Amino acid sequence: MSKEIPINTILNTKEQDYPVTAAFLAQFFERSTLLLRSQIMFLLTEREAFFWPTAEKILKLNQNIDGNPIDALLEYTVAFLREQIKFLSTGDYRYDETTFDDAFKEVYDNPDVMEAFYLEGLLVTHAFWPIHLDMHRFFEESFLQQLKQEESLGVELGFGHGLYLFEILDKYPKTKALGFDISQYSLAYANKLLLQNGIAADRFDLALGDVREPLSFDDSTLDWCVFAEVLEHIPTPDFALREIARCLKPDGLAFITTAINSNAIDHLWHFNTLDEVTAMLNANNLEIVALKELPLADYDSKSKDPTIDCAFVCKPLV
Ligand SMILES: C[S@@+](CC[C@H](N)C(=O)[O-])C[C@H]1O[C@@H](n2cnc3c(N)ncnc32)[C@H](O)[C@@H]1O
Structure with missing residues (x-):
């Protein structure tokens, strides 16, 4: 019983x-x-x-932005489960390195996905999916609390809903944030989330941008960078990581997360093991200072799901 x-x-x-x-x-x-x-x-x-x-x-x-979180959470979760079930039988993600443009068209540039459930659904998973709640706790304890109190400048790449930007700007009144995302819908959503939750407009600047391209910063100029749940979405993860390492100050910190053996409606880069991810970080000039491994099976002993979420705090290798 x-x-x-x-x-x-x-x-x-x-x-x-x-x-x-x-x-x-x-x-x-x-x-x-x-x-x-x-x-x-x-x-x-x-x-x-x-x-x-x-x-x-x-x-x-x-x-504060007039959300509809129950529908969004249910729809986001069902969409994820459908993709993961397919992956468990085929071993393939929905997209691959040659089909990023399809993911852009079908997901990032599609209001029926981004506006309808993706951005809001993903936002609320940070509280309502145990694996994402634990990841959020790691973000707060191992990254957010380590940032500088004094004036600083950082960037989030692929900010989506903008929750991480909110957390940083809300905690550190002297930091300014930049952000780039390929989706016009992420841009509109994150701007609204920040402005309607009390973050002054002169403290952040969000723009459309593509992490397959070089970052528009000089070497060693950023105090922090957030690059969460984007690595598995792009065909050029090595290049993006190298760019982050290049732009961070020697004492700068990056918060980076990705998923292993976990499909979604927009995943294309399939990591098979945690070692593949750590090797990629090191090969692209990032030293891991903290790591959180989050295997889905740990949350339900009956599950055979091989999904592992992983989160890192990194500094540039000098
Ligand atoms: C899974 S969401 C991650 C949102 C948030 N960072 C988080 O961790 O919850 C992926 C985001 O990356 C953006 N994205 C995908 N490909 C990108 C690219 N090539 N350049 C910039 N942003 C990209 C998408 O538009 C989306 O907002």
């Missing part, structure tokens, strides 16, 4: 401190009886202390 604590009992004890999250979960459990239920019960029991404040923060950011 399951010893699961009734969801209403948990929500009643939390709704005063975390009203937005408690309301979200009450509706979510009405809408989706099975999908994500065990993952969310895992969050409520095993990740309680970090989950509630993180979920409340992300849902409030989303509320």
Whole structure:
């Protein structure tokens, strides 16, 4: 017999401190009886202390831009699961190194994907997928807290929804941020997320940009760089990493994440092992100072899913 604590009992004890999250979960459990239920019960029991404040923060950011997070989370999750099921039977990702232009057309330049569910769905996974919540915690503890209090300049490449930019700009009032993303929809969404959540317009500058091209910075000029969940989306990961190493100051830090054996509607570079990723970082002048390995199987002992998310804090090799 399951010893699961009734969801209403948990929500009643939390709704005063975390009203937005408690309301979200009450509706979510009405809408989706099975999908994500065990993952969310895992969050409520095993990740309680970090989950509630993180979920409340992300849902409030989303509320301020009039989001529809339940639909987005469900649709994003179903789209991911469909691709991963295909990958488990074929061994292939949806795209490959020769078909980036198709991914651009079908995903990054497609409002029916980016605006409809991708950006908002991915944003809320940072709280509601255990693997992404743990990755977010690693970002806060091993990267965000290590950045300088004094004036600094950094960039996020492939910022998507803009959550990482918000976290940095919100915590460090003296930092300025630049950002490049290939999608006009990411650009519009992240600008809105930052501006409507109190980040002054003169503290950041986001633009369209392609990490397959050289970065427009002189050598050793950036204090920080975020390059999260982009490496597996591009045909030229070595080049992009080399550019990041070139642009970081000797004491600059990069936060880099990627996925191993994990398909999605826009993945094309298939890493098979963690060693492949660490070797690529080192070969492109990045030294790993912290690493978090997040195998999906650790969250559910019955799962045979070979997905591993991994996150790194790196500094440039000098
Ligand atoms: C999976 S999202 C990652 C969003 C966010 N960084 C995160 O970790 O949640 C990938 C983002 O990379 C962007 N992207 C894909 N290819 C790119 C390229 N060649 N140059 C710049 N951005 C790119 C997409 O538009 C999308 O916003």
